[in-house]
């Protein structure tokens with residue numbers, strides 16, 4: 001399979017994304033990692049980048065599957081889920097335009113450890129791992145980009161583990177909404193209460209009760225299949241600060 005702009009489908013493990021629209025790569029787009037590269041180093045990647053779009057629910061990587069492509073997000077939101085033997089899929093981190101999916105594979109071939117699911121429709125610049133590795137072998141800034149981002153993602157995951165152990169569900173729910181808002185820039189998030197409950201590892205009734213309280217207080221508005229943030233400041237007051245710490249390195 002080619003990794004040029006002419007390709008029309010992506011290898012993403014056992015579950016193919018429901019819809020992909022290739023529109024051709026026209027520039028850096030909104031990805032902050034690519035935008036921060038010196039021009040000469042970005043030029044090593046540019047010929048091999050292709051534009052891709054993914055709908056809500058698309059799966060970009062599955063645990064245990066080889067990482068074949070890296071996706072530099074330009075818009076939207078992807079959540080990294082840890083799959084537990086009991087069938088739970090719990091949130092271990094979120095990635096927006098500040099980051100990329102599968103980036104570490106550019107330094108060493110590896111298999112995915114999480115399921116990467118699109119929560120807010122994504123536009124991304126994609127590149128094959130082989131092409132990224134080739135550029136990394138020739139460019140210190142590209143290698144540094146991979147190392148720094150991988151470190152930041154690890155920090156985010158560790159903080160989230162501590163958050164899940166210590167902070168209550170309401171704080172974590174508010175934190176997730178804020179995190180999604182900061183990464184996408186959107187006030188309306190296409191996320192269901194059932195989906196939120198799964199990611200937070202709690203019962204749906206718990207999320208429903210918290211959502212009702214937040215709605216009564218004028219912080220959010222719960223709609224069918226989406227949540228609208230009405231008051232970001234009020235949401236920040238109710239959220240734990242775990243995302244705020246992580247934001248310095250990953251957003």
Ligand SMILES: [Zn+2]
Pocket residue numbers: 162163164167171172175240241242243
């Ligand atoms: Zn927390």
